[in-house]
Amino acid sequence: MKDKKIIFSGIQPSGNLTLGNYLGAIINWIPRQDEYNCIYSIVDLHALTVRQNPAELRQKTRSLLALYIACGLDPDKNVLFVQSHNGAHAELAWILNCYTYTGELSRMTQFKEKSQSHADNINAGLFTYPVLMAADILLYQTDLVPVGHDQKQHLEITRDIAQRFNNIYGEVFTVPEAYIPEVGARIMSLQQPENKMSKSDENPNNYISLLDSPNTIVKKFKRAVTDSERIIRYDEKDKPGISNLMSIYASVVGKSYKEIEEEFQGKGYGDFKQRVGEAVAETLKPIQEKHRELMADKGYLDNIMKDGAERAENLSYRTLRKVYKKIGLVPRG
Numbered sequence: 001m002k003d004k005k006i007i008f009s010g011i012q013p014s015g016n017l018t019l020g021n022y023l024g025a026i027i028n029w030i031p032r033q034d035e036y037n038c039i040y041s042i043v044d045l046h047a048l049t050v051r052q053n054p055a056e057l058r059q060k061t062r063s064l065l066a067l068y069i070a071c072g073l074d075p076d077k078n079v080l081f082v083q084s085h086n087g088a089h090a091e092l093a094w095i096l097n098c099y100t101y102t103g104e105l106s107r108m109t110q111f112k113e114k115s116q117s118h119a120d121n122i123n124a125g126l127f128t129y130p131v132l133m134a135a136d137i138l139l140y141q142t143d144l145v146p147v148g149h150d151q152k153q154h155l156e157i158t159r160d161i162a163q164r165f166n167n168i169y170g171e172v173f174t175v176p177e178a179y180i181p182e183v184g185a186r187i188m189s190l191q192q193p194e195n196k197m198s199k200s201d202e203n204p205n206n207y208i209s210l211l212d213s214p215n216t217i218v219k220k221f222k223r224a225v226t227d228s229e230r231i232i233r234y235d236e237k238d239k240p241g242i243s244n245l246m247s248i249y250a251s252v253v254g255k256s257y258k259e260i261e262e263e264f265q266g267k268g269y270g271d272f273k274q275r276v277g278e279a280v281a282e283t284l285k286p287i288q289e290k291h292r293e294l295m296a297d298k299g300y301l302d303n304i305m306k307d308g309a310e311r312a313e314n315l316s317y318r319t320l321r322k323v324y325k326k327i328g329l330v331p332r333g
């Protein structure tokens with residue numbers, strides 16, 4: 001069944017997609033479309049763990065699909081689909097809930113953080129979020145999951161759940177590996193470089209949205225927090241602001257930290273920030289143009305969604321049927 005290895009990953013359609021999402025995840029999806037069978041989801045069910053405005057959620061789901069394509073994912077080569085269009089995700093998540101311990105879920109850092117930031121809505125979905133994520137990945141017999149550093153723990157629990165299930169029922173699930181890039185896996189906030197850049201941040205100066213105008217991008221970089229040393233060198237601990245800008249620049253222009261240090265030797269922070277801003281704006285310009293074109297063609301996006309959902313469903317129901325059989329559910333016939 002497997003002619004090539006399988007990649008699965010996804011992004012929540014909540015908030016504006018940031019440079020962190022792009023450099024931590026999407027940029028690593030693009031070069032693998034020929035070598036792997038790739039499946040990328042817009043994980044709208046995950047987004048429901050936090051209250052969403054329904055009209056905005058619908059708009060952001062379409063916009064995220066357009067961004068996937070605008071960033072370079074070819075809909076003919078990759079399966080691109082909306083998570084809620086494939087019922088298998090919610091079905092397998094329920095089953096895996098019964099093979100996941102509340103103790104392990106309560107250790108998840110994302111759950112602890114989100115419980116603090118949404119103290120008025122600590123719902124059960126927030127708690128079982130990693131189980132739905134495990135279902136997403138395991139349904140497709142995924143080998144590799146390209147994600148940013150913040151998803152490492154969720155990948156570990158996915159592997160634990162898969163191994164636990166396989167130990168009871170035999171080799172049902174492929175046990176997936178995370179792919180976390182060396183540079184770009186932890187893009188930090190521009191104003192508070194000790195926190196990660198997040199699309200749900202209330203202060204837009206903390207993040208670069210993939211749809212920010214070139215002017216806004218350069219301005220946000222110019223305002224980025226740095227330090228008083230005035231030397232451009234990589235030191236995450238003592239120079240988190242500059243190191244963050246260096247990792248952004250490194251990912252965008254493909255230079256090593258050493259090469260960047262040489263490029264900006266004797267130059268000030270002002271020059272450096274300006275250059276990083278311009279480089280990011282240049283990279284995002286063609287993506288923004290393509291996104292605009294795609295958003296104007298509703299029919300095209302609808303067709304991709306429909307086709308993606310069918311392909312995703314076909315692939316995942318093979319796994320789901322096997323799971324149902326193994327655990328003793330009576331086949332519908």
Ligand code: TYM
Pocket residue numbers: 008009010011012013020021022023024025043046132133136137145146147148149150151154184185186187188196197198
């Ligand atoms: P989400 O939507 O928060 O983020 C999408 C991807 O972007 C990465 N990322 C970052 N990388 C570097 N620096 C940052 N500041 C940064 N912020 C976000 C994330 O690591 C992620 O790869 N739970 C997932 C969505 C998900 C998923 C899945 C991912 C649901 N099911 C199955 C992979 C496989 C999430 O909330 O990502």
